Amino acid sequence: MTIRDVAKQAGVSIATVSRVLNGSDKVSPDAKQAVDRAMASLNYQKPAIKRRKPTKLFAVIVRNMTNPFFAQLVDVLEEEAYKHGRSILLFNSRNNLQLEKTFMSECVNHKVDGVFLIPRSLKPQHLADLDALPFPVVLLTATSNQTASIGTNHRHGGELVAKYFVEQGYHRIGFIGASDKLSDRFIGFRRELERLGRELPEQRVLAPYTSQSLQAFISREIAQQDTQLEAVFCSDDICASHLYNAMKAMEIARRKQVEVVGFDDTFIAQSLGFSSVRQPMKQIALLGFDKMIAALQDGELEQSPTLLEPTLVVRHAPAITALERAPEILRSE
Structure with a gap:
């Protein structure tokens, strides 16, 4: 008798039988009972555990x-x-x-x-x-x-950004995300803004985005003097760099007046000089x-x-100015 025979007799998957044999608590009582009955009926004997040689x-x-x-x-x-x-x-x-x-x-x-x-x-x-x-x-x-x-705790990371924006006195706030609006970063950000009495209208949220939709967002929400956003939270540093470079390509001189905050605090945020939520x-x-x-x-x-828990790293200038690097170019001599 094999584990496959037990699974067929019990009417469950092979994975479920394996969990029962390994003593996992992630099996429903009914499924466990069905597996136990099948093993008894088939006189199935659990094989001895074989210690395989580690591969390192x-x-x-x-x-x-x-x-x-x-x-x-x-x-x-x-x-x-x-x-x-x-x-x-x-x-x-x-x-x-x-x-x-x-x-x-x-x-x-x-x-x-x-x-x-x-x-x-x-x-x-x-x-x-x-x-x-x-x-x-x-x-x-x-x-x-x-x-x-x-x-x-991604939700807390979003909350940190929302609190920072409110502390800075920003009212026209936006969000740009690489994924949809179900991400924990966005949920924490939006809920904390609501709790602190700040609005986040749908037209100021772009998630997910493409190059075309990002350009349209910038033209509508940043390029216009009377409706210009004061601060934008981006779901990661890559997203923040896309926003920064798109504004630069569109020759928006006021881009430095728009506070951009990313997530992850990678070398992208450090070299471009914008704030970011640092993951440990x-x-x-x-x-x-x-x-x-x-x-x-x-x-x-x-x-x-x-x-x-994450932390918010606030910066307004590049943190990386010069790096000491060993030679990496392959030479023939």
């Missing part, structure tokens, strides 16, 4: 490697892995859920010891299969009560690595989320 290899599945925040996160993970005598296998899902699943299968084929996942989705149905994998999976930058995860990126990476090592040592992954 971790995988990192990143949602978008073009985002400098994720590049910095991977850099910290790679450095920490090196300190522990391990290597990193890197995958870029390009915000594609199917590609993320494909890469997870590749991790199984490569027999990695564990996976750090920057997920495309936090929907329960997308996270349900993680327990059945032969290695621990730790989510980074996003949290879920369903699995081990470490992330940032290094702490996220190090705590995630600690949780992964503990799981490999104890044989069990702590299934709990860890939510870290």
Whole structure:
């Protein structure tokens, strides 16, 4: 008898049978009872746990490697892995859920010891299969009560920006987002503005955006003297840089009078000189690595989320003026 036979007899998925065998509490009582009855009926014997030889290899599945925040996160993970005598296998899902699943299968084929996942989705149905994998999976930058995860309180980050804008006396406030209006950053920002008595009309919200819609937004909400926005919160530093460069290309001389705040506080914000919400990126990476090592040592992954708090970094001039760099150009002699 195999686990497949038990699943067929119980009328459940193979993943559900696996969770029951592994003692997971994420199985309904009815499903557990059905699996127990099927195992008894088929006289199924749980196989002895086989300790597989560690490969000293971790995988990192990143949602978008073009985002400098994720590049910095991977850099910290790679450095920490090196300190522990391990290597990193890197995958870029390009915000594609199917590609993320494909890469997870590749991790199984490569027999990695564990996976750090920057997920495309936090929907329960997308996270349900993680327990059945032969290695621990730790989510980074996003949290879920369903699995081990470490992330940032994005709603609080949005609240920090709203409070800052109100403290500065701004009334004409806008938002530009890379995703839709369901993002925690936008929800926290909008709710805090409402609580503080500031309006955020729909025409001052652009989420998501394209190059054309961004130009139209600037022409309507920033270029006009009588309706010019005083401050704009952007969902990330890339978005903020798009706004900054678009205003520059449209030769809007008043762009410096519009306060722009981004999110992530990457080198983009630091070099262009705008404020940004800083995520505790290094702490996220190090705590995630600690949780992964503990799981490999104890044989069990702590299934709990860890939510870290962001900070708002206010600047009005570039923080990076000159960098000391070693030569990186390949030379023939």
